[in-house]
Amino acid sequence: MLKENDKYIFGVVKVGDRGQIVIPKDAREIYGIKAGDSLLVLGDAKGMAILKTEIFQDKIDEILGEGK
Numbered sequence: 001m002l003k004e005n006d007k008y009i010f011g012v013v014k015v016g017d018r019g020q021i022v023i024p025k026d027a028r029e030i031y032g033i034k035a036g037d038s039l040l041v042l043g044d045a046k047g048m049a050i051l052k053t054e055i056f057q058d059k060i061d062e063i064l065g066e067g068k
Helices: 025-031 053-063
Strands: 039-044 047-052
Touching: 039 053, 047 053
Parallel strands: none
Antiparallel strands: 039 047
């Protein structure tokens, strides 16, 4: 189970010819990422972050009153 201050280093991944990366198995298990899941890629001048889109969907539902 993830705790608020948990931090992980999963290792180095390489970008393939088609721009694909493989998310390490440990990361997929910890974050519950499965084949077919949608991920959101965010970035700024310092780097990138990959988030499960369901995180945002839960917030949208909450705001619209559909999360009850």
